[in-house]
Amino acid sequence: MFSALPCRKPISALHHHIPYALSQRAGFGAEKGRVMALKMNAEELMTFLEEVFPRVKGEFTLMELGPDSLRLRLNVNESHLRPGGTVSGPAMFALADCAFYVLLLARVGRQALAVTTGCSIDFMRKPRPAPLFAQARMLKLGQVLAVGDVLLFSGTDSRPVARASLTYSIPPERKTGIKHHGD
Numbered sequence: 001m002f003s004a005l006p007c008r009k010p011i012s013a014l015h016h017h018i019p020y021a022l023s024q025r026a027g028f029g030a031e032k033g034r035v036m037a038l039k040m041n042a043e044e045l046m047t048f049l050e051e052v053f054p055r056v057k058g059e060f061t062l063m064e065l066g067p068d069s070l071r072l073r074l075n076v077n078e079s080h081l082r083p084g085g086t087v088s089g090p091a092m093f094a095l096a097d098c099a100f101y102v103l104l105l106a107r108v109g110r111q112a113l114a115v116t117t118g119c120s121i122d123f124m125r126k127p128r129p130a131p132l133f134a135q136a137r138m139l140k141l142g143q144v145l146a147v148g149d150v151l152l153f154s155g156t157d158s159r160p161v162a163r164a165s166l167t168y169s170i171p172p173e174r175k176t177g178i179k180h181h182g183d
Contacts, residue, residue, distance in 0.1 A: 037067070038065070038067060038106045038107065039105075039106065039108060039109035040105055040106050040109060040110070041065070042062045045062060045065070045105055045106055046060070048105065048112075049098070049101075049102060052112045058075065059074065060072055060073065060074060060075065060095075060098060060102075061073040061075060062102065063133070065106060067106075067107070068103075068137055069103070069137040069138070070099065070134075070135075071133060071134065071135055072095065072099040072102060072133070072136065073132070073133050074087075074091065074094070074131065074132040074133075074134070075131060076091070076129060076130060076132055081129055085129055086126045086127055086128065087127040087128075087129060087132055087154070089121075089123060091132070092121070092127065092132065092152055092161070093119070093121055095134045095150075095152060096119070096121060096136075096152060096166065097116055097166065098134075099134035099136040099150050100146075100150055100164075100168065101114065101116075101168070103136045103138055103148065104138070104141075104148075104168050104170070107138065107141055107146075108141075108146075108170060111170060113171045114146075114168050114170050115168065115169050116166060116167070116168055117145070117167050117168060117169045118165075118166065119165070119166045119167075120164065120165045121162055121163070121164040121165075122162060122164075123161070123162045124162055125159065125160075125161050126161070127152070127154035127161040127162075128154050128155060130155035131154075131155060132153065132161070133152070133153045133154075134151070134152055134153075135150065135151045135152075135153070136148060136149070137149060137150075144170055145167055146167070146168045146170060147166070147167050147168075148166055148168075149163065149164065149165050150163070150164045150166065152164070
């Protein structure tokens with residue numbers, strides 16, 4: 001998906017080394033040259049997430065939020081580890097899925113019924129038992145579907161431990177007169 005890029009300058013806002021030129025490619029940043037406004041801020045997002053999924057309270061920390069990207073941390077504890085002292089695949093999947101869900105909510109508002117319709121994840125290296133970070137980006141936001149990708153990083157290592165591609169279905173506005181998409 002990504003070709004080799006000659007420019008390896010890291011994006012200053014990120015703690016991980018993602019090529020600067022990658023951030024300038026189509027799909028990263030404003031759609032069609034427009035900066036899209038966020039419907040929810042970081043505090044509203046985390047409060048809403050904990051309302052609709054109470055079991056995740058304290059599991060995640062939203063580190064950075066922009067119109068088309070975010071950085072989310074999984075606060076790794078013993079329940080996330082598998083034998084051998086590494087973070088489990090289900091914990092990494094949960095981080096990738098949650099990161100893209102939160103990014104989608106930031107753009108469309110309080111949509112608890114937005115659901116994952118597709119996810120492919122590649123586990124590339126064994127993460128150590130340290131906080132995991134997800135760098136999610138919105139590639140396309142349509143009326144019905146949202147498509148994005150997520151890179152996962154372990155601790156301070158700049159090499160990704162996993163990458164995921166996700167598609168979400170956005171529920172249609174209901175005929176009841178209650179606006180659900182975009183509030």
